[in-house]
Amino acid sequence: MILGPFLLIALTVGISYVSANSSSSSRQVAVISDSVVLRKSYLQQHNSGINTKITTTTKAKKAMKANHLAGYLTLDASGSQLHGDYHGSTAMDNGFKAQVQNFLMQYQQLKNYQTAKLTPKQQRALAQTPVLKQHISAKTGTSNLVKTLSFWVLITMIYIILITYSSIAAQEIASDKGTKIMEIIFSSTTATSYFIGKITGILLVIVTQIVIYICGGWLGYTIAMQNSGIKKLVLANQSLVKGVFHNLFNLNLLYVLLGVVIYTILAAYSGALVAKAEDASKAAQPVVMLSMAGFFIALPFQNNLDAVLVKILSYVPFFSSYFMPMRIINGTAGLGEQIGSLVILLAAIGLFALYIGRRYQRLMLQTDSKNIWQHLIHSHRRS
Amino acid sequence: MLSIQHISKEFGSVKALNDVSFDVPNGQIMGLIGQNGAGKSTTFHSILNFIDYGGSIQWQGHTLSASDFDHIGYLPEERSLMTKLTIEQQIIYLARLKGQPAKVIRPQIDDWLERFAVKGTRKSKINDLSKGNQQKVQLICTLIHQPDLLILDEPFSGLDPVNADLLKQAVLAARDRGAAIIFSSHDMEHVTALCDQLVMLRKGDVVLHGTLDDVRDQFGKTELFVTTDWTAEQLQTLSGVGSVTDRHNRRYVLHLTDANAGPAIFDTLTQGHYIEEFSQQPPTLDEIFRLKVGEDHV
Numbered sequence: 001m002i003l004g005p006f007l008l009i010a011l012t013v014g015i016s017y018v019s020a021n022s023s024s025s026s027r028q029v030a031v032i033s034d035s036v037v038l039r040k041s042y043l044q045q046h047n048s049g050i051n052t053k054i055t056t057t058t059k060a061k062k063a064m065k066a067n068h069l070a071g072y073l074t075l076d077a078s079g080s081q082l083h084g085d086y087h088g089s090t091a092m093d094n095g096f097k098a099q100v101q102n103f104l105m106q107y108q109q110l111k112n113y114q115t116a117k118l119t120p121k122q123q124r125a126l127a128q129t130p131v132l133k134q135h136i137s138a139k140t141g142t143s144n145l146v147k148t149l150s151f152w153v154l155i156t157m158i159y160i161i162l163i164t165y166s167s168i169a170a171q172e173i174a175s176d177k178g179t180k181i182m183e184i185i186f187s188s189t190t191a192t193s194y195f196i197g198k199i200t201g202i203l204l205v206i207v208t209q210i211v212i213y214i215c216g217g218w219l220g221y222t223i224a225m226q227n228s229g230i231k232k233l234v235l236a237n238q239s240l241v242k243g244v245f246h247n248l249f250n251l252n253l254l255y256v257l258l259g260v261v262i263y264t265i266l267a268a269y270s271g272a273l274v275a276k277a278e279d280a281s282k283a284a285q286p287v288v289m290l291s292m293a294g295f296f297i298a299l300p301f302q303n304n305l306d307a308v309l310v311k312i313l314s315y316v317p318f319f320s321s322y323f324m325p326m327r328i329i330n331g332t333a334g335l336g337e338q339i340g341s342l343v344i345l346l347a348a349i350g351l352f353a354l355y356i357g358r359r360y361q362r363l364m365l366q367t368d369s370k371n372i373w374q375h376l377i378h379s380h381r382r383s
Numbered sequence: 384m385l386s387i388q389h390i391s392k393e394f395g396s397v398k399a400l401n402d403v404s405f406d407v408p409n410g411q412i413m414g415l416i417g418q419n420g421a422g423k424s425t426t427f428h429s430i431l432n433f434i435d436y437g438g439s440i441q442w443q444g445h446t447l448s449a450s451d452f453d454h455i456g457y458l459p460e461e462r463s464l465m466t467k468l469t470i471e472q473q474i475i476y477l478a479r480l481k482g483q484p485a486k487v488i489r490p491q492i493d494d495w496l497e498r499f500a501v502k503g504t505r506k507s508k509i510n511d512l513s514k515g516n517q518q519k520v521q522l523i524c525t526l527i528h529q530p531d532l533l534i535l536d537e538p539f540s541g542l543d544p545v546n547a548d549l550l551k552q553a554v555l556a557a558r559d560r561g562a563a564i565i566f567s568s569h570d571m572e573h574v575t576a577l578c579d580q581l582v583m584l585r586k587g588d589v590v591l592h593g594t595l596d597d598v599r600d601q602f603g604k605t606e607l608f609v610t611t612d613w614t615a616e617q618l619q620t621l622s623g624v625g626s627v628t629d630r631h632n633r634r635y636v637l638h639l640t641d642a643n644a645g646p647a648i649f650d651t652l653t654q655g656h657y658i659e660e661f662s663q664q665p666p667t668l669d670e671i672f673r674l675k676v677g678e679d680h681v
Binding site for chain 2: 179180181183184185186187188189190361362365
């Protein structure tokens with residue numbers, strides 16, 4: 001299970017690599033022209049995605065038929081007007097189209113100047129073009145991108161961690177339900193001690209797995225940085241990468257961990273509420289649903305983090321793990337608010353663990369056909 | 384001493400225990416008998432605080448609490464172990480829950496495995512053991528920390544006579560070192576062989592309580608074992624004989640309606656001559672059990 005994500009990533013990278021290599025030739029186009037100068041001029045400016053070996057229409061048609069070529073462009077400069085004809089199985093993409101149009105425009109202009117026999121001064125005068133500039137504050141732009149990226153990375157991470165480990169915790173507890181080994185254990189230690197021990201054990205497993213993923217991620221990052229293209233990309237977006245990492249490895253990480261703790265406790269409670277060990281798979285449902293609710297309520301608020309509901313939910317245990325990190329990323333939660341929310345979350349975890357610990361023995365020793373909600377009600381009554 | 388005083392327990396409208404009281408002194412074995420659903424396991428669960436109950440349960444003069452867990456050995460009715468563990472891991476895990484360090488328990492394991500003739504080594508997985516051997520490992524887990532209070536729910540079920548004898552020896556050894564022991568069983572032979580006292584429950588009520596002899600004597604010496612040339616029909620005509628059971632080969636049991644009829648029957652059967660067998664006894668525990676259960680169906 002621990003190696004699963006690594007194997008999945010390795011498989012995806014491998015398949016992408018093979019797919020990219022096998023399909024790259026079929027995405028290329030050929031440039032064909034009777035004018036060697038015109039063709040050479042085009043290839044000097046744009047050589048990416050061009051199959052330079054094909055120089056005739058016949059060869060191009062043959063290559064297209066064999067699915068080795070996406071299309072071919074013929075350039076004709078025999079008259080006073082340049083002609084460009086593209087033949088392909090699909091339309092030219094916008095980037096390629098703009099590239100060809102730009103080239104034809106430049107070349108046509110050069111040809112026009114030659115035909116009109118203009119003086120250099122006249123040529124310069126005609127070459128004047130209007131100027132449109134955009135003035136964007138680089139800091140603000142990057143900052144917004146950092147927030148958006150951090151938001152998505154964080155809530156997706158919280159959601160996946162909670163969904164995965166809630167199920168594991170619930171099933172782990174539910175599998176003990178009604179077994180006689182629980183009677184032996186409860187004749188040896190208190191249910192509260194056992195419950196807290198069990199939760200601590202599950203959490204340590206979770207933390208170990210997360211540490212393995214972080215180490216694996218770091219190793220993957222180091223290997224990826226050996227690739228010049230990726231290194232260039234990362235260096236070009238240094239402030240973005242640093243900003244996202246900063247937003248993940250601060251108080252937000254504590255919220256992720258405490259979120260895992262409170263959801264694990266709830267998952268354990270759900271596990272103890274099922275009718276019998278065989279129903280373990282149903283045990284995680286309430287926790288998964290609550291976690292999904294947190295995730296899907298958070299989504300619409302990504303651009304409206306000042307909403308009252310976001311502020312309220314950033315203090316409500318189970319939801320604060322989603323909403324307070326969102327506010328922290330956005331910079332709309334002061335330190336006092338962050339500490340207040342943390343205190344509420346910690347108190348809720350403590351009280352919740354104590355409350356469930358006291359009912360744990362009764363729940364774990366029950367074996368009847370009551371459903372999860374009937375057990376919930378029954379656990380509050382004296383048996 | 385374990386002292387149970389006036390405990391009651393209801394599950395909805397069903398009365399599982401009704402004013403049950405008895406004591407189990409240190410160094411004594413108490414047998415708890417009764418039909419299925421009589422309240423035996425509920426009594427054990429009450430002692431172990433698994434359920435809430437009315438009344439009082441005291442251990443060594445105080446209410447039994449978590450601080451006493453280390454001195455209790457409990458064997459539940461259905462066996463259950465952690466099947467992925469090895470024998471050693473399982474024994475040490477449960478012993479550590481009882482406050483015993485692994486370094487104290489580990490050297491004792493081979494001795495206990497030998498004593499119970501477990502087929503497997505300390506490194507054998509629980510899952511690979513036969514049902515009987517798993518049961519013996521569970522018994523070792525119950526006994527290895529030398530508990531002062533032993534609670535055994537149907538400990539003999541599923542054991543063959545040889546292994547049942549091994550368990551009897553272990554229980555008697557625990558009694559001899561001063562442990563208070565309470566166990567339930569449907570096999571009256573084991574109860575007769577082991578118990579200093581017994582309690583019979585019927586639908587949550589105590590219907591019998593005392594030492595084995597006291598309980599049997601309550602019913603009078605109404606069983607007469609004879610070996611004679613008389614036929615069953617002839618024996619049936621004797622005064623004070625309620626019914627006759629043929630034990631084959633001229634051997635009979637006369638079930639008397641009046642225990643005082645014994646001397647007259649002796650005179651009639653012997654006529655002053657030798658008789659191979661004439662023994663007047665109280666009913667066996669098995670017969671008393673059937674009798675008490677039968678009362679319920681009348």
